[in-house]
Structures are given as structure tokens and as C-alpha cells.
Amino acid sequence: MKELPPRVQQPLHAYLRDHARTRGDATACLWYGQALSWAELDRASDAFAARLQALGVAKGEPVVLFLNNCPQYLVAHFGIQKIGAIVCPSGPLNKEHELAYQVNDLKARVIVAAAPLMPVVRKVQAESALAHVFVVHYADLLPAEPTLDLPAELAAERMAERSVPDGCEDFFAVMKAVATPQPVAIDMDDIALMTYTSGTTGLPKGAMLSYGNALYKTRAAADCNGVGPDDVLLSIAPLYHIAGMLMGVNVPVLSGAASVLMHRFDPRTALQAIDRYNVSWWYSIAPMNVACMQVPDIARFDLSSLKMNPVTSFGIAFTESLAAQWRSHANHCSSFEAAYGLSETHTCDTYTPHEAPRWGTQGVPVPGVTIRIIDTETQADMPVGEVGEIVLTSAGSFKGYWNKPEATAATLRNGWVHTGDMGKLDADGYLTFIGRFKEMIKVSGYSVFPEEVETILIKHPAVAQAAVVAQPDPEKGEVVKAFIVRKPGAALEADALVAWARENMASYKAPRTVSFIDALPTTGAGKVLRRLLK
Known part of the structure; x- marks a missing residue:
């Protein structure tokens, strides 16, 4: 694709209004069988926007979202942006010190938090500027008879007594009110979103992204992957993460496609959703595909509706053989590496041409x-084919880091985002991501890229997942240490894996030591946190 099809240059919430006006009864979101229409999503986000204005929330003010996937997330996201305030997601896996850091960095006055996360909010509130808490109950929008298996925590919440803590406001009551916000003039360069980087180096930083950044990258994600209004999307990736937000919040609103939203990933429920709702498009993370294929009775699910499945290689590499294996179950599905991207560019800087995938890129x-x-x-x-730092520029480049001018100057230089990632381009322009510069391991002067070693290690028949880090060594400076998750029922000893590695990669790349663990530490989006293994 040489250029993106033309679209109206307006904020994404204006596309929401267009759908509400022209096809308001059509389904925007399906939540375990409960449908939310475009008109309902527009009205609910209007009501929340009006309530924020009544509280004095003004254009440019950060509002924190601290909750997992649910329809209320969509309502809050677009309600905040309708008045020009800034959506500031905080991962629901965050603990007290992590939430406190973000809330205080933003000097946030308002937070939308899930009821199960209120104990964390309460610990933070007294030492912050938080003055108003909206409480979300995940069970509020569940149907009486769910059509998909509910996660245990949602099933438990349905049965539990519903309460709103003292001093908090019921989000459900707010979104059900009838109210319209006062119009706010919004420029496409205004800040719409503040997504905090995962903090692989130093403290997390809030990357400021505009309405224009969001529209451009949503167009890229939708149009390069052929998403249209007749598609049915499966949204499982965390909405608070930039990739999950792009695919699960933004793409449906731009395209008008219905979205089947899941609270979190469960392999059997994902298969149920594809089967029951004729899902045609799914953005997944590679371990999700593998887990689905391990469901014993996968053959009983009809996956023939699935046509397009961009996949991100977090935790394991999505290879041509895995794609072929997945296609044996979803026989009309084209699956491929989704993209390269980062928070600072609203992700999706590359895409895989479906007619010419180049595996490993x-x-x-x-x-x-x-x-x-x-x-x-x-x-x-x-030169072509040589490894160096990936730098890029586009209409998706962020506006800088919140209140961090020095970090901004180091990363954003003359319009170019200096990613800190290592990569190479081939003669046809295909990008291969090699790894983070700061995670590179130096063994006797040789550069070892963790991702390269991990990609080889997971080829071992007993290895499910692998992560490698640097281990100080008095002779070599550093050596490679591997953390391994065995496949269920597999027997594998450290010495045997080290010997296998020496036969399958250069000796300096082979792990010197191996530790076996039950699971790799990851972000909510599935990205391995190597810093927690050191």
C-alpha cells in the first residue's frame, strides 16, 4: 500500500458521533452477550463528559483510567476526550507505588477505577491530589445469561453485594444519566492521550500523543489490515496498553466494526467467541494462539469466519510453522507478524503485506x-542489512514526555524518534527488530542480542518460553543467563539445554547458566520484563 485511503480529519470521538447518528442501533461492543450500540456508547460517553465538566475538569487536564477491559473503559475513554481532557491509562496490575508515581507525576485530580482495585487507590489517595473517584463495577453491564464463559472474577462479582465506597461516585449511574457536555474546540495537535512507557529503562515517562497521532495510526492499523464496517473484531489485548487500545478502542470506532470484548484472555472463551459471533478479525499475542491450539476439543469450534489475524511476538516468536498450524484450525485465516511500534509513536509503524510476508521481520x-x-x-x-539504531518519523510521532524536557530532547530530535531499539532493513524495506540497546549483552566484546538467543532456545522441543539476561563474569565481562519455562510434562535439565544451545548457536551466545521458572514476568500486554530477572 503506497498511501492510506483519505478519511475525514477529525478526532476519533467524532467518528463515534457519526456512527451514532447514521447507524445508531448497530452494535459497537459485545460484552459476554450484552450488546452496546453506537448510540448507547455515544450517549453514555456524553453523560460522563458532562459530569467531568461539572467537576471542573478542563481541556488539557489528565484523567486516570485504572481498570481492566470492560465497556465502561470505552465510555470513559471517549468521554474524557470529548471535552479535550487527556486519557491517562494506568495498568491494573500496578501496585501502590506504581499508581502513586503516575498519579503524582500527572497531579491528577480524577480517577476512574474498578471496584476490585479500590484498595490500591485508597492507599494512594491521601498522598496525592486525587479528589474525585469514579468506581466501575465490571458486572454492571453483564447480561443475565452470558453467551460466553465468564472469568471467575466476573462470575464472583455478579454474585457479590454491590456497593460504592464512601466518598466515591458510581460510574454506572453517571453513564446512564441524560446529559450533554458543553462544546470544546479541539485541534488535532491537542494532547488526547498520555501513555506511560513500560519503564524498561529508568522511571516510566508519560508519552504525550495527540488526536492527530491517534487518527493517523488508527487509519494505518485499519486500512493496512483491511478492516471494514462489516467485520467483527475480537478485542482481548489490554485496552490500557497502546497496542490493545489501538486495536480494541480506536480501530472499531474508525471503521464502524463491531467488537467482541473480553475482560481478559482465556483460550476456550476466545474460541467460543470466534465461533458464536463469526469473528473475522483478531489482533492477538503469539502465546494466545498457542494456548488456543492446546484446548483439547478445539475441533468442535467453527473458526472458519476468521479471515485476518495480526499477531505480536511477545514471549514467543510467531513463526511460519505456527501460522500454518493455526491455519489448520482456522482454515480461512491469514495470520502474520502484526507490526513494529512503540508508545512514543502510537505503535503500528510497520505492517506485514499479506500477499508477501517475510517471516522473521x-x-x-x-x-x-x-x-x-x-x-x-x-x-x-x-548500509542495507547492517544493524544499528531504529529511528523514525511520521504523523504519529509523539509531542514529548510529560514534564520531562531532557528526556524529550534525547528521544525526539528534529522530528525523528530515536527508539533505542536495534534493527536492520533489507533491500526491500522490511524491518527486523533485533532488541533493545540497553538489554544487549557484551560477551568478551561480542554483542549478543537477547531476542536472537531466545528465538533459538524456544526451538528446543521441551522449551515453552525463554528469556535471557546478562550475568556479570570476571573473565568475559558478561555471559548469558537463561530463564526457561518448560513445556507441560517435559523433562529438561540445565546441563542438557546448555549443551544443546552450544550446538545450535555461536558458543559466546549460548547460556552459561540456566534457571527454570514457572512463568516469565510480563507486562499486562505480555511483554517480557527482563529487568525483573536480573
Whole structure:
């Protein structure tokens, strides 16, 4: 694709209003069998927007979202943006110190929090500027008879007594009110979203993204992957994460496609959803596909409706053989590596051309994105096929880090985002992501990229997942240490894996030591947190 199809240059919530006006009864979101129409989503987000204005929330003010996937997340997201305030997601896995850091960094006055997370909010509130808490009950919008298996925590919440803590406001009551916000003039360069980077280096930083950034990258994600109003999307990836937000919040609103929303991933429920609702498009993370294929009676589910499945290689690499294995179950499905991207660019900087996938790469730049590979010392462009730092520029580039001018200047230079990622471009423009510079391991002067070693280790028949980190060594400076999750029922000893690794990769890349663990530490989106293994 050489250029994106033209679309109206307006904030995404204006597309929501358009759908509400022209096809208001059509389904926007399905939540375990309960449908929310475009008109209902528009009215509910209007009501929340009006309530925020009544509280004095003004254009440019951060509002924190602290909850897992649910329809109320969509209502809050678009309600905040309708008045020009800033959506600030905080991962629901965050504990007290992590939430406190973000809330205090933002000086946030308002938070929308799930009822089960209120104990964390209460610990933070007294030492922060938080003055108003909206409480979300996940069970409020569940149907009387769910059509899909409920996660245990949602089933328990349905049975529990519903209460709103003292000093808090009931989000459900607010969204059910009839109210319209006062119009706010919004420019496409205004800040719409503040997504905090995962903090792989230093403290997390709030990347400021505009309405224009969001529209451009949503167009890229939808149009490069052929999403249209007749599609049915499966939304499982966390909505608070930039990729899950792009695919689960933004793409449906731009395209008008219905979205089957799940609270969290469960392999059997994912298969149920594809079967029951004729899901045609699913953005997944590679371990999700693997888990689905391990469901014993997968053959009883009709997956023939699934046509498109972009996959992100977090935890394990999504290979051609895995794609073929998945296609044996979903026989009309084209699955491929989804994209390369980062929070600072609203992700989706590349896409895989479906007619010409190049396995092991992250695809080619989406129209409007320019990618260079540079020498970090000289800043000169590297030759084709040579590894260097990935730098890029596009209409998706962020506006800077919230209140961190020095960090902004280091990352955003003359319109180019310096990613800190290592990669290479081939002669046809396909990008291969190699790893983070700061995670590179130096063994006797040799550069070892963790992702390369991990990709080889998971080829071992007994290895389910692998992560490697640097271990200090008095002779070599650093050596490779591997953390391994065995496949269920597999027998594997450390010495045997080290010997296998030496036969399958250069000796300096092979792990010196191996530790077996039950699970790798990951973000809510499935990204391995190597820093927690050191």
C-alpha cells in the first residue's frame, strides 16, 4: 500500500458521533452477550463528559483510567476526550507505588477505577491530589445469561453485594444519566492521550500523543489490515496498553466494526467467541494462539469466519510453522507478524503485506512512516542489512514526555524518534527488530542480542518460553543467563539445554547458566520484563 485511503480529519470521538447518528442501533461492543450500540456508547460517553465538566475538569487536564477491559473503559475513554481532557491509562496490575508515581507525576485530580482495585487507590489517595473517584463495577453491564464463559472474577462479582465506597461516585449511574457536555474546540495537535512507557529503562515517562497521532495510526492499523464496517473484531489485548487500545478502542470506532470484548484472555472463551459471533478479525499475542491450539476439543469450534489475524511476538516468536498450524484450525485465516511500534509513536509503524510476508521481520513501514537505521555514534545511515539504531518519523510521532524536557530532547530530535531499539532493513524495506540497546549483552566484546538467543532456545522441543539476561563474569565481562519455562510434562535439565544451545548457536551466545521458572514476568500486554530477572 503506497498511501492510506483519505478519511475525514477529525478526532476519533467524532467518528463515534457519526456512527451514532447514521447507524445508531448497530452494535459497537459485545460484552459476554450484552450488546452496546453506537448510540448507547455515544450517549453514555456524553453523560460522563458532562459530569467531568461539572467537576471542573478542563481541556488539557489528565484523567486516570485504572481498570481492566470492560465497556465502561470505552465510555470513559471517549468521554474524557470529548471535552479535550487527556486519557491517562494506568495498568491494573500496578501496585501502590506504581499508581502513586503516575498519579503524582500527572497531579491528577480524577480517577476512574474498578471496584476490585479500590484498595490500591485508597492507599494512594491521601498522598496525592486525587479528589474525585469514579468506581466501575465490571458486572454492571453483564447480561443475565452470558453467551460466553465468564472469568471467575466476573462470575464472583455478579454474585457479590454491590456497593460504592464512601466518598466515591458510581460510574454506572453517571453513564446512564441524560446529559450533554458543553462544546470544546479541539485541534488535532491537542494532547488526547498520555501513555506511560513500560519503564524498561529508568522511571516510566508519560508519552504525550495527540488526536492527530491517534487518527493517523488508527487509519494505518485499519486500512493496512483491511478492516471494514462489516467485520467483527475480537478485542482481548489490554485496552490500557497502546497496542490493545489501538486495536480494541480506536480501530472499531474508525471503521464502524463491531467488537467482541473480553475482560481478559482465556483460550476456550476466545474460541467460543470466534465461533458464536463469526469473528473475522483478531489482533492477538503469539502465546494466545498457542494456548488456543492446546484446548483439547478445539475441533468442535467453527473458526472458519476468521479471515485476518495480526499477531505480536511477545514471549514467543510467531513463526511460519505456527501460522500454518493455526491455519489448520482456522482454515480461512491469514495470520502474520502484526507490526513494529512503540508508545512514543502510537505503535503500528510497520505492517506485514499479506500477499508477501517475510517471516522473521516486522514488515514494511506503513504509508507515511520513514524508517532509518543509524550508527549511534556517528548518526550516519547504516548500509542495507547492517544493524544499528531504529529511528523514525511520521504523523504519529509523539509531542514529548510529560514534564520531562531532557528526556524529550534525547528521544525526539528534529522530528525523528530515536527508539533505542536495534534493527536492520533489507533491500526491500522490511524491518527486523533485533532488541533493545540497553538489554544487549557484551560477551568478551561480542554483542549478543537477547531476542536472537531466545528465538533459538524456544526451538528446543521441551522449551515453552525463554528469556535471557546478562550475568556479570570476571573473565568475559558478561555471559548469558537463561530463564526457561518448560513445556507441560517435559523433562529438561540445565546441563542438557546448555549443551544443546552450544550446538545450535555461536558458543559466546549460548547460556552459561540456566534457571527454570514457572512463568516469565510480563507486562499486562505480555511483554517480557527482563529487568525483573536480573
